[in-house]
Amino acid sequence: MTCPNCASTATSERPTRTQLDYRTFRCLRCRRTFNERSGTPFNYLTFPSDIILQVVLWRLRYKLSLRDLAEMFLERGFVFTHEAVREWEARFAPLLADQLRAKRKGQSGSSWYVDETYIKVTGAWCYLYRAIDRDGNLVDSMLSETRDMDAAQRFFHQARVVAGQVPERITTDGLPSYPRAIRETLGEQVEHRSNQYLNNRVEQDHRGIKQRYYPMRGFGSFDAAARFCRAFDELRQFERHRRVRVEAGSLAQRRQQFLVGTAALQAIMLAA
Numbered sequence: 345m346t347c348p349n350c351a352s353t354a355t356s357e358r359p360t361r362t363q364l365d366y367r368t369f370r371c372l373r374c375r376r377t378f379n380e381r382s383g384t385p386f387n388y389l390t391f392p393s394d395i396i397l398q399v400v401l402w403r404l405r406y407k408l409s410l411r412d413l414a415e416m417f418l419e420r421g422f423v424f425t426h427e428a429v430r431e432w433e434a435r436f437a438p439l440l441a442d443q444l445r446a447k448r449k450g451q452s453g454s455s456w457y458v459d460e461t462y463i464k465v466t467g468a469w470c471y472l473y474r475a476i477d478r479d480g481n482l483v484d485s486m487l488s489e490t491r492d493m494d495a496a497q498r499f500f501h502q503a504r505v506v507a508g509q510v511p512e513r514i515t516t517d518g519l520p521s522y523p524r525a526i527r528e529t530l531g532e533q534v535e536h537r538s539n540q541y542l543n544n545r546v547e548q549d550h551r552g553i554k555q556r557y558y559p560m561r562g563f564g565s566f567d568a569a570a571r572f573c574r575a576f577d578e579l580r581q582f583e584r585h586r587r588v589r590v591e592a593g594s595l596a597q598r599r600q601q602f603l604v605g606t607a608a609l610q611a612i613m614l615a616a
Contacts, residue, residue, distance in 0.1 A: 347378065400433055409560070433571075437575040448582075449508055450507065487566070496519070510530050514537070552577075583602065585598050
């Protein structure tokens with residue numbers, strides 16, 4: 345194992361283990377000891393990695409408060425406070441979002457549907473820009489304190505980087521900043537349609553974040569809101585059982601996909 349202090353590969357495993365049963369090593373070069381979690385985001389945590397990941401995934405996926413999660417794991421013998429859940433979310437949700445974002449890069453379709461929805465932060469309304477493709481797959485999402493030309497341009501630039509391509513067509517509502525932002529960010533060749541009925545697809549897709557966000561009664565800070573919304577959308581896309589609109593599957597297949605996806609998320613986070 346590589347030493348996290350001097351990056352030397354000349355290390356030897358020690359017979360002793362940590363309190364959580366992690367292997368320990370000693371570097372033959374710098375003479376320092378470390379364990380298999382040293383140099384990772386899980387270092388200095390007093391709970392097993394799989395438990396922390398499960399807490400973060402349940403926090404993002406289900407309508408559970410910080411205190412709900414602390415009580416649920418208390419029944420399993422793990423004692424931590426709701427503030428620990430908040431700290432784990434702040435530490436690991438961005439890592440999860442970055443990994444899932446990189447995994448799906450370049451997979452979106454050529455026809456985008458773009459719209460913005462309202463998210464309350466510290467009593468004020470902010471704007472969550474979201475884009476999906478024709479099959480309902482996530483293109484990108486971005487929380488902004490304003491709904492203007494600068495925000496629209498930043499969103500389209502970010503979406504282009506994630507998608508890895510420029511779309512052939514974009515459908516939006518009647519927001520005046522969209523036409524110019526599309527021309528200046530994506531180019532004149534992109535067809536722009538503005539129709540509230542054609543854009544119902546993405547407006548209905550907002551229900552995912554809305555249903556998860558309502559029980560929380562808003563966010564305490566803009567950074568926390570942006571972090572949560574981004575991680576929620578990435579996780580929701582990863583666990584989406586349909587990649588195309590006409591794809592069908594049995595309940596047994598969906599259950600199997602869920603189990604495989606959960607195991608994959610554990611591996612993705614441990615490798616981050």
